[in-house]
Amino acid sequence: MTTPQQQWPIFDGHNDTLLRLYKPMEGDPPRSFFQRSSYGHIDFPRAKDGGFGGGFFAVYVPPHPSTVKGPPGYNMIVTETGYEIPSFDEVEYEYALDFAMGMVAQLFQWETESRGQLQVVKNAAELNRCLRKGIMAAVLHFEGAEMIDPDFHSLEVFYKTGLRSLGPVWSRSNKFAHGVPFKFPHSPDTGPGLTELGQELIKACNQLGIMVDLAHMNQKGFWDVAELTNAPLVVTHSAAHMLCPSTRNLTNEQIDAIGQTKGVIGINFNVRDLRADGKTELDTPLLETVRHINYLVRRIGIDHVAFGSDFDGTNVSNELGDVAGLPKLIDLLEEEGYDKVSLRKLTHRNWVRVLKQTWKG
Template sequence: MSEPIPVFDGHNDILGHLATSDVADPVQAFLTGSFPSHIDLIKAKTGGFAGGIFAVFCPSPKKPDGALPPGMAFDMAPLPLDLVPAQAMAIQQVSLLYRLEAAGALAVCRNTTEIKAAMARGKIAAVLHIEGVEAIDADLQFLDVLYAAGLRSLGPVWSRDNIFGHGVPFNFPGSPDTGPGLTEAGKRLVAACNRLGVLIDLSHITEKGFWDVAELSSAPLVATHSNVHAICANPRNLTADQLKAIRDSNGMVGLNFATGFLRPDGAWRPDTGLDVMLRHLDAMIEAVGETRVGLGSDFDGAMLPAAIGSSAGLPVLIEALQQHGYNDALVQRLAHGNWLDLLARVIDR
């Protein structure tokens, strides 16, 4: 049996999933696959999950944060999160990432040379990301701390407002044009990310915030785990104008596997077929080009099509790409090549 095509994925939430669980030893759970998750060491090796952007995510103080309601239409307003508890949760998850590295499960990577080296020796290549930067203070001192710890990617907002900007709500159907964009602190954050070489992820930000970043940033525009709004009218997805801006900046968009961001009816259903994933990929490629599209699974952060199920099921998607008519070069680009090229444009120093 041939080895699976290696996948470098644009977004996963395994750190938060493990850190907020009641598992006694999250490192051993990851190593042995003894905890229900989309990613563990066994599933990763089975499916060819060779690396990705690993998110630190700090949940709101109480529900409805994580429980996506069933059905076709919903509207959630997660509560805001204060600095001190956010920093405590961020430290816990960054520590977990480094304990996973110490146990031999993965390698924390700060540039593409390190990513390629880790993949070559069979280690999961992990790029540290923070999704919603409530843990960062207005003076950006904690940004310096996180950068020293390996942070190379951040999303200024999750789907809630903070001192840096405004996030889109979880509603369907809806427009991403839901409110204000960056604050003055958010504008300073963009400048600092450009200076340091930190990727700015636009997947959860309002449309106004997207255009604020587009105006201010000298870096490529990136949405690590978003889909096409014309196919699924969720505000988390990208309009035609946003996709054009990503193309024009030589940026990147990663296909989100979450069923509610894929389906035209917005439903959270595991029986979602892979055909709708291919429809989004076709539209993305047409809008931004073959060199600017990849995968942004949202593993351990969302409901996936049952045909994929977890990172072990990535070969099912790869086979679907091949049967859809994508040639070998394009499949390789979608699986990992485009992400490595994008990261070289942003984080390499």
């Protein structure tokens, strides 16, 4: 019998596991990445059970504690038709740099502790080798570029350390761009696009071969990047606005542009961004995820769709549960008629292709 890992390692577009272990949520017991737990979505043993071959490990800097008005997530305002979350204060460079350093160090500590079972991959050859050998492949990703200085010195240093993917913004503003505030129902057109410095950042990423992630970017910013970049357009964790009109989701025009540049969309497993009513209902059927995958595949083709779970950063359906539940999603996709070639593309080949094209060396 082959395990899902051997059949098709799942390489995933986004997780917040570094944050969940670096700053545990209230009620989380102290735990190690290598110890099986029932808290959070990803740890090493559960990842193995689920056939998780690796993915983008996000470094995300939460709002500064002094600016947080209540427990995270509790500030959502329910409106007559959906929800909105009030905008977040910008975070300072020094705080962001300090926080990011700690999280990057944690990832490298995991690499050491894993004794060869987890590798921070820096090029396509390393990524391919890890997926083939069943070594967990971690791509170092920054979600929001607040730790990058205007001269890009820290970008240069983080690149040398292993940074290979960067989202200029999370859902707040910074010196590079403006993220989408969380709202439903609402268009992703929520404000101005890239700043001048943001344009320079895109060019610097292109030059170094760092993938630019457009998740959390507003619509104007998206098109600004589309005009500037020489790489395929990529959104690591999002879904179709036509099926679920949240600000975090992509319009048909954006989806088409991603297809045309031979880019990739990682499907977010966040129930709030999948359901037509935008509700955070954990009993949402896993089929909602398949509905978005089908929509994108019909629109731009199987080569441009992948997974972008947002594990440890969001609410996924109880049916999926956590990373160990991934084979259930694969089973549903098989029932839906996706053949082995298509499943290989959805589970890892599309990510590998786009990274190979974007990275240098």
